Each structure stands twice: as C-alpha cells, then as structure tokens.
Amino acid sequence: MTDKTKTLRVDYLARVEGEGALYIRYDDTAVHEVKLKIFEPPRFFEAFLQGRDYTEAPDITARICGICPVAYQMSAVHAMEQALGIAVDPAIEQLRRLLYCGEWIESHVLHMAMLHAPDFLHLDSAVEMASVHPQVVQQALALKKAGNAIVRVLGGREIHPINVRVGGFYKLPSRQELSELRASLDDALEQAVALTRWVATLTIPDFDRQQHPYLFVALHDEHEYPMNSGRLVSSEGLNIEACDFENHFIEQQVAHSNALHCLLDGKRPYFVGPMARFNLNFETLSPTAKQLAAEIQVTPPYVNPFGSILIRALEVVHAVETAMMVLDFFSKQGVSCSKQEASCSKQEASFRHNTQTGSSYQQPTVRAGSGYAITEAPRGILYHGYRIGDDGKIVTAKIIPPTSQNQKTIEDDLRLMLPALMQLSEDELRHRCEQAIRNYDPCISCATHFLKLTLEKGAEQQ
Amino acid sequence: MSKPLIIGLGNRWRGDDGIGPLVLDALQAQNPEAVDLLENPADTLNLINAWAGRKRVYLIDACCDPQREDGSLVIIANALEDTTILHTLTRPTSSHIVDIAQAIRLSQALGQAPQQLTIYAVVTSQFEPGTRPRAVVAAAVSHVVEALRPAVTANAS
Numbered sequence: 030m031t032d033k034t035k036t037l038r039v040d041y042l043a044r045v046e047g048e049g050a051l052y053i054r055y056d057d058t059a060v061h062e063v064k065l066k067i068f069e070p071p072r073f074f075e076a077f078l079q080g081r082d083y084t085e086a087p088d089i090t091a092r093i094c095g096i097c098p099v100a101y102q103m104s105a106v107h108a109m110e111q112a113l114g115i116a117v118d119p120a121i122e123q124l125r126r127l128l129y130c131g132e133w134i135e136s137h138v139l140h141m142a143m144l145h146a147p148d149f150l151h152l153d154s155a156v157e158m159a160s161v162h163p164q165v166v167q168q169a170l171a172l173k174k175a176g177n178a179i180v181r182v183l184g185g186r187e188i189h190p191i192n193v194r195v196g197g198f199y200k201l202p203s204r205q206e207l208s209e210l211r212a213s214l215d216d217a218l219e220q221a222v223a224l225t226r227w228v229a230t231l232t233i234p235d236f237d238r239q240q241h242p243y244l245f246v247a248l249h250d251e252h253e254y255p256m257n258s259g260r261l262v263s264s265e266g267l268n269i270e271a272c273d274f275e276n277h278f279i280e281q282q283v284a285h286s287n288a289l290h291c292l293l294d295g296k297r298p299y300f301v302g303p304m305a306r307f308n309l310n311f312e313t314l315s316p317t318a319k320q321l322a323a324e325i326q327v328t329p330p331y332v333n334p335f336g337s338i339l340i341r342a343l344e345v346v347h348a349v350e351t352a353m354m355v356l357d358f359f360s361k362q363g364v365s366c367s368k369q370e371a372s373c374s375k376q377e378a379s380f381r382h383n384t385q386t387g388s389s390y391q392q393p394t395v396r397a398g399s400g401y402a403i404t405e406a407p408r409g410i411l412y413h414g415y416r417i418g419d420d421g422k423i424v425t426a427k428i429i430p431p432t433s434q435n436q437k438t439i440e441d442d443l444r445l446m447l448p449a450l451m452q453l454s455e456d457e458l459r460h461r462c463e464q465a466i467r468n469y470d471p472c473i474s475c476a477t478h479f480l481k482l483t484l485e486k487g488a489e490q491q
Numbered sequence: 492m493s494k495p496l497i498i499g500l501g502n503r504w505r506g507d508d509g510i511g512p513l514v515l516d517a518l519q520a521q522n523p524e525a526v527d528l529l530e531n532p533a534d535t536l537n538l539i540n541a542w543a544g545r546k547r548v549y550l551i552d553a554c555c556d557p558q559r560e561d562g563s564l565v566i567i568a569n570a571l572e573d574t575t576i577l578h579t580l581t582r583p584t585s586s587h588i589v590d591i592a593q594a595i596r597l598s599q600a601l602g603q604a605p606q607q608l609t610i611y612a613v614v615t616s617q618f619e620p621g622t623r624p625r626a627v628v629a630a631a632v633s634h635v636v637e638a639l640r641p642a643v644t645a646n647a648s
Contacts, residue, residue, distance in 0.1 A: 171540075187533040
C-alpha cells in the first residue's frame, strides 16, 4: 500500500437491473483489488420452492425477474418435464420458442437503446437518448411493443406471464390471434435491421483479452440458435447435458456479494450471454441476422465485450425473424405452401405436421424424480435443477442465473482493462467501468440484484 | 385519433389499486362514444405509444398520501407542465420499467406527448392480493366519473 493508492467506488450502479456497487483499489503500478459488490439481500427462492407442488415452479420462479420471467418459466417446465418423463408436442416446443423470442426482443432492445447506447454517446439517461436520437428510441419502443405483443398472446400478459404450465400451456392462442400477431410483426424486421445498422455506427472501445481469453459457455443445437434446446458446450470443448451441470460448475460464496459466484470446476471464470451464444452458434443464426453480421463485420470469434451491444442487435433480428417464421407456419397450417415447403428443414416440416394436434398440454403422471434444464435467458444460460417426491412436492431446487455466472468475468474484465486507462480522468474512468459492467446487461435481481461508484484518491484499503 | 383517451391504471385484484379499472367500468357502462378507454397498459412504456398524437388524455390511478383521507381525489390538471407532484413519487425499483413521470419526459423528448394530460389520483392505502377496492375508495368512482363528464359527453374535437 502506498500513499498513491486510489480507490474507485461506484456506490449504486445505474442502468442495470438491481442493486450493487463497484470497488476498485489500484495505484500507478497495478490494480490490486476489484470487487463487484452485490448487496441486494438474498431472496431465498430456492427455499420458497421446497414443499410446493411441481406445478407451481414456473409461476413462482417467474417472479424472480420482471424482465426475463419467460426464461425462468422455460427452465422450470423443462426440468419438471424431465423429472416426470414428459415429451411435449413439437407444436408446444415451437410456441415456447416463439414466447422466448418475445422476451429476447423486449429485453435486448430496452437494454440496447435505453440503458447501454447512452454509454457510447456520453449521455446520462434514456430521456437524453430520446432527445438526441428520437428515431432510435422510437424504433426501440416499436420493437419492444412487438416483443410485448408476443409475450401477451402466448403468455397471457406482458409482465410476468401466467399461461405456461408443465406439459404445455394453460390455453393455446387461436389461429386468429396468431395471424394478428404475425401481422403486427410486419415492420419489426425492418426496424430491427435499421436499429442494428445504427448500433454499428457507435464507436466501440478497444479491449483485447488475447492474453486471457474468455471461456465461452452456451447451449448448442445443430438445428436452431439456442433458446430452449441443446447441449451445454464451451469454447474449450466441454459438451454436456444439463443433468451434468453441477458436476462441472460449482457455486462459491464470496464475502463481498450476496450472489454466489459460479465457476467451472470451482476455479475458472467463464462468459455466458449473447457473445458466447454468437461465437458458439453463429451457423444457426437466422439468414438476415447472419447477412447483417457480415455487413457490419461482426463475425466469430468476436471477443470484445464492448461490442456485445452489436450482438444483442443481431439477436433481436434473429428473434424477430424466427418469430415470423414460427407464426408463418402456424397461420399457414393446412394450406399448401410449396415455396416454404421447399426451403424448410425437416424439423420445421415436422413442426407444421404436429401443429394439427390442438392439445394445450400433456398431463403428467406424478412420480418421484429429478429434472435438470438449461435455457438461454437474454443474459445467458439459466440452470434449474429439481428433485420432487412421489406426491409431486418439490424436495430440492437449485437455480443458477446468468449474472451469477458472469460476476467473476466482469471483475476480470475490469482488472485487465484498467491498466490501459490510467490516463483517463476519474470521471471518465468511472464511466468506462460502469460501461464495462453494462456490457453484460447484469440482472442483479436475478443474481439476487446491483450498482454504487465513488472515487477516492489516496484512500486506505477497505 | 382526435378522441380524448381515458387510461385506467391498476390491478383489479390488488385491493384499492383497482380504482383505475373500476372507473373505466363505470364509464364503459355509459357506452361513451366521444372517448377511447384503455385499461392498464401493463408496461408503462406502452403509455408513450398509447397517448402519442392525442390532444387530451386523462389518466386514472391510485396514489398514497398519508396526509389525506382514503378515497379523496387528487387532480393534477396539467401534468405535462407541472410534474412537481410526480417527481415526489417513489421511483421504480427496476431500471427496466418507467414510472408515469419518466413516461411523460420520454414522450416529451420524442415529441409524442399529448397536448393536455390530466391525472386523477384517488388516495388509497390497502393493496391486499386477491381483494377488490374498499368501499371508501370505490365511492370515489362517481367523483372521477363526474369530473370526466365534460370529456365523455363532448363531441370529439
């Protein structure tokens, strides 16, 4: 410790979900300590679930987050269905995929346009953003409206949807509702493409971690860009089922955070979220998203976290295009569509065949069992593991959200980024640190919640 | 699009919070043709699109004010110019939602604010899940409906 030691604190991190703080101790020679302090109180959802019926898991866990409730519902139902031995109808799978598209669109556009884009433009708020770039905010609002509409039609309402159940849905949307929903997306793809091209005009700060490469972890499905399906893979060759997750990924408690840190083998930080998904699944991005990626020169391996906003934009394009495809198949079922027929995959053809079933859910036979599932929340992989008794009551529950998994990687980014930024003023340095954290769109409400930054020179260690 | 828009905010199943929808029910019973009614747009950002291009918008909501009796009516006659009261409200706990004051500011920044926005807020205090508004609060419905009568009966302009 020297008298030149500086302490950088952010007491409340703005424009992230939840409550947390940042503490960095450094001097001219090195960064000595970086702590992403999550002080939002523990929320005890895993304990709430014990003793509750298996049917309640999707709706209870959806309450963990108002931004990604669909992700919680999806991971919960898949885990419960595995525990109960249910294989849902492919039509149900596609409706779930559609619902997830709605959530990705809602979550990504809000983060990009209102919370993260201001960082690149040195603006302080969404209101300033709306004043300077009204057309961008209007596009984002229109896209968010489109995402909201999908969640409302499939999920029953926009916030905390209530229509998802183990085995399917409580109520299937009518063909007319789906046709109207499809029509409401007519302009969305164009808006998503325009928003992506605008995001590509932002100046992305350089940040190179070649000496400390990221370990990317995401689902991978050879047929589709992952939301609800796939094996868990990494950029270093890991390839496992969800049921093996806890054999590889270990949660650890750290004194400065109420959210557990999750590490590979209990040692390695890793990276989940859009950039991991993109790098591990580029080939299954939708055609327009892939074409646009080439146009804006964002292709895998893409490793600059400040460019995550570009990948979110591409994922919005993907989600809109996927939603349109799913809705096209539903609205055209029973109608000859030779052109579509020729171009669709076997899986899509199977899906179209099975949309005739009309059943909203499959009733399980209650039995004791264990189930594990991972789905891709907007911020990255979300793990649920349950054990249920022969009465259908939940015995144990384990939930590991994406922000818990990214915490250590965020701290590492800050530690590695700072030495090159020492010439910046304290205000600029603080801003850059917050921007680096927002690269991950952290949801502290999920991880338990987040951020506070004050800068002190010559402070003693705390 | 020139019809006045009346928006009722609130959850019908969270006690007194249901006052906004209750006012809309009373207005709907009068089968008004001169106004559009919108119940609870869920995501507050939806307000921005809902009231864009409107000349007059009326927003009905519940509020908390320990200095006033439950059921009393607070009227903010021109919420677009006088957001003093709105800024005293508790801020949203999530960065991913906006409150009414933020929705107004965003609308103004986008040039999509209505020409006139009037807020009728009924003082409330009980929000028990699964319950309806208490009688003392529901009694305010007639006061709000009466206050809205000129808008409801006027020709669209």
